[in-house]
Amino acid sequence: MSEDTVLWWQSGTVYQIYPRSFMDSNADGIGDLAGITSKLDYLGWLGVEAIWLSPFYPSPMADFGYDISNYVDVDPIFGNLADFDRLLEAAHSRNIKLLVDFVPNHTSDEHAWFKESRSSRDNPKSDWYIWTDPKPDGSPPNNWISNFGGSAWQFDEVRQQYYLHLFDVKQPDLNWRNPEVVQAMLDVMRFWFDRGVDGLRIDVVNLLFKDEALRDNPPNPNWKEGDPGFHQQLRTYTEDLPDMDGIILEMRKVADAYPERVLIGEIWLPYERLVHYYGAELNGLHLPFNFQLLLLDDWQAESVRQLVESYETALPEGAWPNWVLGNHDKSRVATRLGQTRSRLAQMLLLTLRGTPTLYYGDELGMVDVKIPPELARDPQEKGSPGFGRDPGRTPMQWDASPDAGFSAPGVTTWLPLAPDYEKVNVDAEKEDPASMLAFVRLLLALRNANPALNSGSYRSIESSAAACFVYERAGAGKRFLVALNFSDQPQTVSINDAETSQGRIVISTRTGREGIVNLSGLELDAAEGVVVEL
Ligand code: NOJ
Numbered sequence: 001m002s003e004d005t006v007l008w009w010q011s012g013t014v015y016q017i018y019p020r021s022f023m024d025s026n027a028d029g030i031g032d033l034a035g036i037t038s039k040l041d042y043l044g045w046l047g048v049e050a051i052w053l054s055p056f057y058p059s060p061m062a063d064f065g066y067d068i069s070n071y072v073d074v075d076p077i078f079g080n081l082a083d084f085d086r087l088l089e090a091a092h093s094r095n096i097k098l099l100v101d102f103v104p105n106h107t108s109d110e111h112a113w114f115k116e117s118r119s120s121r122d123n124p125k126s127d128w129y130i131w132t133d134p135k136p137d138g139s140p141p142n143n144w145i146s147n148f149g150g151s152a153w154q155f156d157e158v159r160q161q162y163y164l165h166l167f168d169v170k171q172p173d174l175n176w177r178n179p180e181v182v183q184a185m186l187d188v189m190r191f192w193f194d195r196g197v198d199g200l201r202i203d204v205v206n207l208l209f210k211d212e213a214l215r216d217n218p219p220n221p222n223w224k225e226g227d228p229g230f231h232q233q234l235r236t237y238t239e240d241l242p243d244m245d246g247i248i249l250e251m252r253k254v255a256d257a258y259p260e261r262v263l264i265g266e267i268w269l270p271y272e273r274l275v276h277y278y279g280a281e282l283n284g285l286h287l288p289f290n291f292q293l294l295l296l297d298d299w300q301a302e303s304v305r306q307l308v309e310s311y312e313t314a315l316p317e318g319a320w321p322n323w324v325l326g327n328h329d330k331s332r333v334a335t336r337l338g339q340t341r342s343r344l345a346q347m348l349l350l351t352l353r354g355t356p357t358l359y360y361g362d363e364l365g366m367v368d369v370k371i372p373p374e375l376a377r378d379p380q381e382k383g384s385p386g387f388g389r390d391p392g393r394t395p396m397q398w399d400a401s402p403d404a405g406f407s408a409p410g411v412t413t414w415l416p417l418a419p420d421y422e423k424v425n426v427d428a429e430k431e432d433p434a435s436m437l438a439f440v441r442l443l444l445a446l447r448n449a450n451p452a453l454n455s456g457s458y459r460s461i462e463s464s465a466a467a468c469f470v471y472e473r474a475g476a477g478k479r480f481l482v483a484l485n486f487s488d489q490p491q492t493v494s495i496n497d498a499e500t501s502q503g504r505i506v507i508s509t510r511t512g513r514e515g516i517v518n519l520s521g522l523e524l525d526a527a528e529g530v531v532v533e534l
């Protein structure tokens with residue numbers, strides 16, 4: 001790919017901010033937009049290209065902002081539209097792009113549209129949501145279950161009908177078969193693009209259409225006792241229906257009316273179904289999120305290699321890849337893999353071909369925080385105990401002061417702070433060349449400075465060590481070899497390169513390791529990864 005055709009959302013790194021947890025500017029224990037603005041210098045220093053904000057819109061907070069009661073405003077908890085404009089301008093003045101969350105599948109039950117819709121069976125918005133009559137015995141129309149547990153149908157006394165909610169009962173699903181809904185939602189996209197945002201991350205975009213005949217979902221044969229309740233069924237009739245395609249194209253047309261905007265889709269599907277969302281002529285989503293690294297249990301060289309290879313093979317010609325290592329819905333990477341292996345994982349994320357998404361705090365090695373049951377906030381914890389997402393959403397750790405620099409000392413934060421914050425924080429790690437922060441920042445700097453890494457080609461390399469995953473990135477006249485040892489034992493990697501027998505280590509997960517190495521005997525410590533310039 002030639003350098004001048006590379007777009008910002010291809011070569012750059014996206015950093016996800018969960019607004020409640022990033023920085024609290026007014027000492028109420030909850031992060032806000034002015035707080036984010038005050039930390040933009042940090043993000044510039046870190047080296048990310050863009051930030052994506054999880055929802056900050058008016059919301060009763062049943063799902064912490066993913067239940068929106070007004071798509072075109074800011075919740076007072078987070079500030080107001082003027083604060084948003086200031087944030088956007090301050091980001092742009094630092095060459096940082098800003099993406100916002102777009103949640104088209106459902107509104108809050110407190111959205112004016114739903115209030116009107118539920119008020120009668122014949123009001124102008126009566127068909128804006130998915131309403132249906134009970135079965136003759138009064139029970140819900142089918143077996144669909146909510147992602148947060150229990151039936152996905154709620155009976156409404158006024159209409160004497162059920163409405164669908166694939167998430168919380170306070171998150172009624174919009175009816176995307178209604179053209180008025182489509183137009184209203186495309187207008188929401190335009191509202192944010194007109195304001196100047198650089199892209200949208202589209203929430204559960206593959207769920208917008210449901211089976212019109214409301215057929216029962218089949219049971220999931222792989223479900224076992226102990227798995228979350230919402231995995232009990234296959235989502236045959238509630239996700240990824242072909243009816244979707246037209247809407248994706250419409251969304252893309254809206255984005256294309258503005259220069260260089262990006263559409264990222266939240267889609268939890270295997271590659272063969274995921275790649276469909278790029279659109280037959282790459283006229284769909286720019287980046288359907290690739291979550292497979294988040295789902296991988298078997299963190300071994302061969303499984304990771306297979307994952308990368310199958311993604312590279314599945315990608316349509318010209319489609320741009322992307323990789324995600326953490327987000328607000330999953331356990332943190334440092335908890336899933338441990339600190340040492342999560343370094344290796346960050347090296348993988350930031351050297352693979354494709355746009356990386358980094359979750360706030362992962363650059364510090366923040367871990368999941370055990371939340372006592374009485375402090376649990378997430379609706380998923382309530383519906384499926386043990387599967388709550390609070391542990392990975394705790395306040396960002398800025399310094400060693402009593403509130404970790406997130407809020408004012410003495411303020412009770414909306415979720416508890418991690419007990420390790422006195423050691424694991426931005427201030428402390430900035431000073432420590434061996435820290436995760438220093439390591440991630442170096443990786444980002446290397447990636448940003450080298451087209452080979454941020455937009456070059458990828459090639460898997462055969463090596464003598466089965467426990468290692470080795471690949472080459474090349475572009476703009478440079479070549480880099482990435483060698484990752486996934487085992488707990490030292491390994492020696494031997495590579496036959498047609499052009500050279502030596503290379504220079506430019507970064508290692510082992511701090512301070514540099515210098516010339518022979519490719520015929522590249523020694524890696526347990527769980528060590530290196531990037532070698534050839
Ligand atoms: C996906 C979001 O990432 C998650 O946090 C939310 O609960 C659901 N969509 C519902 O909006």
Ligand code: CA
Nearest residue numbers: 024026030032
């Ligand atoms: Ca606040």
